Amino acid sequence: MNVLLVGPVPPPNGGMAMQTAQLLQLLRAEHGLSVQLLAVNAPYKPAWLGRIPLVRAFVRLLPYLWQLHRAIKQADIVHLMANSGWAWHLFASPALLIARWHGTAVIVNYRGGSAQQFLQRQRRFVLPLLRQAAAIITPSRYLQRVFAGYRLETQVIANIINTAMFSPANHNDSSDDTLHLVVTRNLEPLYDIATAIRCFALLQQDYPNSRLSIAGSGPALQDLQQLVTELQLQHRVCFVGRLDRQQMVALYRHADIMLNPSTVDNMPNSILEALACGVAVVSTDVGGIPDMIDHGVHGLLVPPRKPDLMATACKQLLQQPALAATLRQNGLALVHTLQPDTVLPQWLQLYRQLSKAHA
Incomplete structure (x- = not known):
């Protein structure tokens, strides 16, 4: 099965970028999966273009659209990391439109606490595209309720936390000297x-x-x-x-x-x-x-x-x-409960379900 993972990657080490990078690493370790990454925040070349507000959007967007078109043709499933604002219009919308052209199933993995305000303001443009998705996944029940308000069915798959890296140190009682x-x-x-x-x-x-x-x-x-x-x-x-x-x-x-x-x-x-x-x-x-x-x-x-x-x-x-x-x-x-061995099987099961449905 060929999976195209579309989303931001570090740097910077933001939550969505880290989830993309973490998921990529875990998926690539799975037997029977071929996973390609298409980063939506590739470095600007030359770097000084990134300091020009309007220019930098087109400099990043044009190569992204070309790469997206080529990559979706090779994919069985597109796993799209999406959020609100301009990131939706510049990166998520084209992915859904191009995938529809090629008949490729898209999982919209929607994140971000501003979804309610964004959907309310942009419903005319966003809702028709969301309804084209084969599945909409949110990491929280909160977003699930937001989408339910727009009659969009979603499934919750939580964020993955790397507990091998993030683990406790010894804690002493707090005092003035240690707080x-x-x-x-x-x-x-x-x-x-x-x-x-x-x-x-x-x-x-x-x-x-x-x-x-x-x-x-x-x-x-x-x-x-x-x-x-x-x-x-x-x-x-x-x-x-x-x-x-x-x-x-x-x-x-x-x-x-x-x-x-x-x-x-x-x-x-x-x-x-x-x-x-x-x-x-x-x-x-x-x-x-x-x-x-x-x-x-x-x-x-x-x-x-x-x-x-x-x-x-x-x-x-x-x-x-x-x-x-x-x-x-x-x-x-x-x-x-958010370790990889708990969360990753939920993604793999979803991939298999969509692969069979679109075979």
Whole structure:
């Protein structure tokens, strides 16, 4: 069976790119499968073209369309990693249209917490294409409910977490000297890193020796650095930049609490990876996060843009070590269900079903 996997790959190490790379590696190890990758974020050649907004879209799009046409002719199944916004129009839409021309089955593996807003605004263009898919797969029940609102049938296949890489270190009880909080989201407005910084400022009043590490890059960096300066936290907050996977593991293993302040989300890998490393999680309760982790069971959830409530949740973990230990253990049990040997067979079964249906 010939499978064409279409999607972004690292760098950067975003959640969707890492899922694509991880799935590619696992599928290529399967006997009887021939898997070709078509990356939608191939490097710009020459690199300076990537700095010209309109030009860079066409420079990347034209080769992609040509490669897509050639690759789909060789494929039995197209596994399309898709999300909202321009990425849908530039990369997912052409794949569905070309696959229809060739009569090739397409699995739309839809991701991203902005699906509701995107479908509402763009339904006229997006829904007809989605209905052409042989299957629509989401990683969360949250997105499944969103699609059900548009009478689209979906199946949930969860994200895969590499627990061989993301695993716990030994945890000691937190104290002023050891308290380390981390944020591991891109520095973009929808992830609202400012709320995490303000939360940390409140914690500083009771835990003055604590520190905050912010891993990621993005357009909000300067504004966030200015906020840190205004709050006089520049000696306690560190922007560590974009980290590779091993560096991310090391960061989690030296962390006590992971903060996720996002305002829009689906099934963030960053939370699951933190849980896999045995880190207590305090997150907002937006999008698919309440479907992914239960409040008071796997982590603590608070409303978005509420730094005071986020700080209160952190203090609860610090003042109740038994609760923190229980959350960590439950988190480890949760990610155990997302290992490759649990999730990959679901993809293989779907491939076989579609292959028979389109034989």
